[in-house]
Amino acid sequence: MKKRCVGMLLAGGEGKRLGLLTKNLAKPAVPFGGKYRIIDFTLSNCSNSGIYTVGVLTQYSPLELNKHIGIGKPWDLDRQSDGVTILSPYTAKEGGSWYQGTADAIYRNIHYIDQYDPEYVLVISGDHIYQMDYDAMIRHHEEKASDATISVIEVPWEEAPRFGILNTKDNLEIYEFDEKPAEPKSNLASMGIYVFNWRTLREYLLEDAAKSDSDHDFGKDVIPAMLNDEKRLYAYRYEGYWKDVGTIQSYWEANMDLLEEDLSVSLNNKSWRTYSQDTNFPPQFIDSAAEVENSLINSGSWISGTVKNSILFECIHVGRSSHVNESILHPHVKVGSGCEITRAIIMENVVIPDGTVIDGTTEPEPVVIDSAYIAQLT
């Protein structure tokens, strides 16, 4: 069945710099924003943009992620003939291996894309927090009669050397891709979001797969090869909130950003909802001893202590005379009485005994607390 556009969502990242958070969890499955997983933002973008054929490429610790996505109901991606499909690396009789690079991941799922015979393929990754209309990008791609379109965001000039920079003409036509340039010629950074004409991309993937010296990466190999052949490549400017949550610090910051009022990312935006599995837990209960300020708290929680500048997931209990500040509490965390928790990320199901003090202000990054940490305390 022919589809206009197939979305390919790369969700296999290990997210090593997230330390404990990704020890048993793929990065896109890490809880975020009091109710969500990181991947919910991209999946919701697909659904809100009318892209209902989405392949999710998983490999690292896929269990939680697969379970979270399920049949795709929250995103209206539970469909008979398309919807969301989990694409794990295939194990042939002779064995299987992980995807070797972003381009290899798509290459090895050509058969999946081919069955929809699409005009375009949208390649995105499940690692970023942003709200974007991919359909507007595809329309831009069509208007420019482009072979490939890359979404870019303006970054401060001094940070440009940390990014993959796209050098464009005034009409946004790309003439050069500069990976982490020492002396950037532009401050338009690639967001790792691509729209390709499927027929063109398909050829380049086959060619790239045959090259033994290739890293099979879009940025390093496929895009340069297309530029080299003088294909039409255009940049698409995105304005708005966009954050890579690659480190503990940036993960914590991106969560705290949700407490800001003025950012264009908003969980309360009715026309661009971010969807997630809903837990059906009862309304939260803020009791007579509680004090809550500048925080997000999810359902099923019962607060008897003080919570400030924090993000609390579902079914949190904060005991009497406890103080939680600048912290992120993952689902089902129980904080006893008389605790002091500052600048910490507490992992799922951790039970914090009465009187515990956790202070993350002395470290360069917020501290991440798991059950092992608590066990070793007592």
Add this chain to the structure above:
Amino acid sequence: MKKRCVGMLLAGGEGKRLGLLTKNLAKPAVPFGGKYRIIDFTLSNCSNSGIYTVGVLTQYSPLELNKHIGIGKPWDLDRQSDGVTILSPYTAKEGGSWYQGTADAIYRNIHYIDQYDPEYVLVISGDHIYQMDYDAMIRHHEEKASDATISVIEVPWEEAPRFGILNTKDNLEIYEFDEKPAEPKSNLASMGIYVFNWRTLREYLLEDAAKSDSDHDFGKDVIPAMLNDEKRLYAYRYEGYWKDVGTIQSYWEANMDLLEEDLSVSLNNKSWRTYSQDTNFPPQFIDSAAEVENSLINSGSWISGTVKNSILFECIHVGRSSHVNESILHPHVKVGSGCEITRAIIMENVVIPDGTVIDGTTEPEPVVIDSAYIAQLT
């Protein structure tokens, strides 16, 4: 979330003896009965028996099978928190490999079963044609306070040496498993359908996985080990139609069986429906030159010739003055005018030119016709 019983459906078989039919297709995905795939019978049994948590273990050529199962809608297995889940061999960073045996397949999906913390696990395979109430078997298992229950069917004594035979006491307690006995003591053959107490099975799987000399097979290793430990094993007698479609001949026979009136397997049984993906094709059209007798024909077909003792899938065209007899035509087969087709299985999308004669009566097994065969004819 606790479930009473999790079904594990082994669907990774290559079905080598089905030759061309399984060249690009897992055996459970082979078309059957004019509208179905072989696996539809077991999936429908699960749904009709109230087993809504089903893991389908695929490995050989899983694409068509995965697509067919999709999110499980036809079987009411598209559920938020359980439903049907495709379990392909997991590829770890170091690589992946196929399941080594039936017990290994379950062993490597212990995590999947554990998340439902079930009382029982039902192990079935997607290779057989039958209509059976698994819930009745589970109730039998409960009544006998059994550790494992194996479904058995009476076979003619002379055929018993071809089967795995269970020797039981009068109360159906199993004291011995006899794989293909030269001199059978019983004619109760195992159907490869098992109900286990999950806690018991889990231990045996861990033990079996640690044995380097094991084939990791239920029949060869796990059941004998349980018998050896004097666990309570009972047989459950099944009476009714049951057929392993392991060879071209038995595949053809099982299809032809559907034309018989007196078999207990019936596609028209309203209280035990066999479900499949519905194609939404228009009603079939039998035109003025057609003659149809003792046949099953699916929707979207247009018949202008003579069809006798045959099974026709969806969107078949049979041209004028053609005769189709004792044959199985897979979906979208087009038979030209003036053809004679006898005792043949025509594979999907094959176009048979005007005047072609295909006669399978001279071979020991019906002939299987693919496009290559037709190309070489002309």
Add this chain to the structure above:
Amino acid sequence: MNTMMGLINLEHEHDFLEELTYFRCGAAAPFAGRYRLIDFTLSNMVKSGIEEVAVFTNHKYRSLMDHVGTGADWELARRHGGLFILPPDWNDPTDISRGDLRHFHNNRDYFHRSKADHVLISGSQFIANTSLDEAFSHHLHTDADVTLITVEVDEQLPEHMSQLRVEKGEDGKVLALTNDQTNGTLFTNVYIIKKEVLLRLVDQCIAFHKDHFFFHGVKENMDDLHMTSWNYDGFSLFVNSVESFYRHNINLLDPDAYQRLFFDNEYVRTKISNEPPVKYRTTADVKDTLLANGCVIDGSVENSVLFRGVKVKKGAVVKNSIIMQRCTIEDGVHLENVVLDKDVSISGGQTFIGSSEKPFVVAKRKTI
């Protein structure tokens, strides 16, 4: 957004099918072996990329609700958007709206919460199998307020009598809507309208106590609206009487008509029922017949349409008839020019013969 939402307005469709619409509205009448009339409209909407469809219905809507269920079989069981059967259940004592305006008024929410800027409105009596993408492009391209979908007919048939005729100018511009029976350009009762125009006209109609949105809101305001038209030139037909219902069912036995309605475009969606393939037994003798799955045939069937699960026993003869789902025709029965509604049983040996102009109709669940 430049997308459409769908509206199937059954308020002004009468129960034209006599016995067949005693217990169901016309839109739920079975057609062509496995469909209901509404399936064609619904499928065309889905094919046109519409993700939310409302049905305005005022009575006998239970069979319609049973048929469409959750909407899943049309891919309309969505968390956002989806299918809404909207029966009348209004409790606002201050409501002064009348006719179909009551539906528009009381379901204003439906229009407001959608992001779509255009509404595709249709009845259920125009039968075709097509996407309306081209019509929508035309609508957008001409920046029309309203775009009427038309068909050209060579021959005036009885069912065409009640259709409005369209006089067209350049680029499809609608010059006049008439009842001129010599004009072969028929309005199909399918049209696209800008949502804001629709809401404005609804308010205007209610303020002036009007009771028919199309006649009073659209047609009477033609001079103030930018109204264009788009002609559909594929296979199509109208069903609005027992006679046209019967004739068009039987006409589908013309291979060309069958081919054009069902195979020129993607399939028509309908409720999925999991019936097995048709079983022809050894004594079956079938010619020139459409059969839906689940039928079991021992007898002789000619020039007929058989719906799902019909049983024709040995020695029975069925000719020029339309037999709806789950009917049983026993040994030795002879039927000619007959329409059996669903679940009818005809016991052995009886003969019923009608005419093609006046087929013999048996209401549902009768045992004769």
Add this chain to the structure above:
Amino acid sequence: MNTMMGLINLEHEHDFLEELTYFRCGAAAPFAGRYRLIDFTLSNMVKSGIEEVAVFTNHKYRSLMDHVGTGADWELARRHGGLFILPPDWNDPTDISRGDLRHFHNNRDYFHRSKADHVLISGSQFIANTSLDEAFSHHLHTDADVTLITVEVDEQLPEHMSQLRVEKGEDGKVLALTNDQTNGTLFTNVYIIKKEVLLRLVDQCIAFHKDHFFFHGVKENMDDLHMTSWNYDGFSLFVNSVESFYRHNINLLDPDAYQRLFFDNEYVRTKISNEPPVKYRTTADVKDTLLANGCVIDGSVENSVLFRGVKVKKGAVVKNSIIMQRCTIEDGVHLENVVLDKDVSISGGQTFIGSSEKPFVVAKRKTI
């Protein structure tokens, strides 16, 4: 089969909630921050392994239909079984049934096509969070025709007045059903009945022109029926008046009640709405309050229940109040003992104070 099908019979439930039931039936009334009353009954049925539930409703059922949608949020969007809202839409001129018997009569299909041999019948006013597996085991074990679910109350509350009282013999056998207000054993209007008994009593009721299935079919035939009872001793309550509705909402602010209703058993299912977590801003001051997701709090809230998406602006004070979904309370508003129906906006600076016996109620969509 030894399984149950479900029936929620709303025919005899009155619109007891005054302004709150002007536009919706009582079963659709919001409760406890994110639920509708019917959610508790529906969830209990699903927890009891029931896979098909019918709802008999006679008017104001649109909000109910909107709420339950396809039934997916209760895992009842099934191809086989599922959830059926059955409004009255009957066109049988020979039908002589009356009262709720019209529903039983006209929906006989529903009972016939199910494989279940027992029917769990319930209204929507008994609120608990439980599976009825044990009651069903008792029903099967005693081979009862009818099993009434009862609760014991220590204190007679106004909402108990209208409940029948049960006199029990050995093993729960029902000796009498009375109005004896000193008897603390209350019938919950939830009962299990054998399907064949139900169908027989329905026929009998219709033949004798009766109009109330439970009173005339079950109660009047007590002597001929094997009727037993099963007592539910978990947390429960009845809601059948504005006063009991208000009191029980506020009572859930007792930590013990909150805990017992919501955490003693699996969660209660309701419509999923994808609201983000509650946002407490820097000036928020919240005590003793239940809040559903989507709320944004700048002001001060005490001893109240806030439904989804409520906005309390800076300087506003809300006390002892029930604020339903999407209400907005502007700067400086002061509310005490108030019930706001959904989509109400209270503009800046106003004060509204009711009493706990007679809370101040504002109907939905009002802007004040």
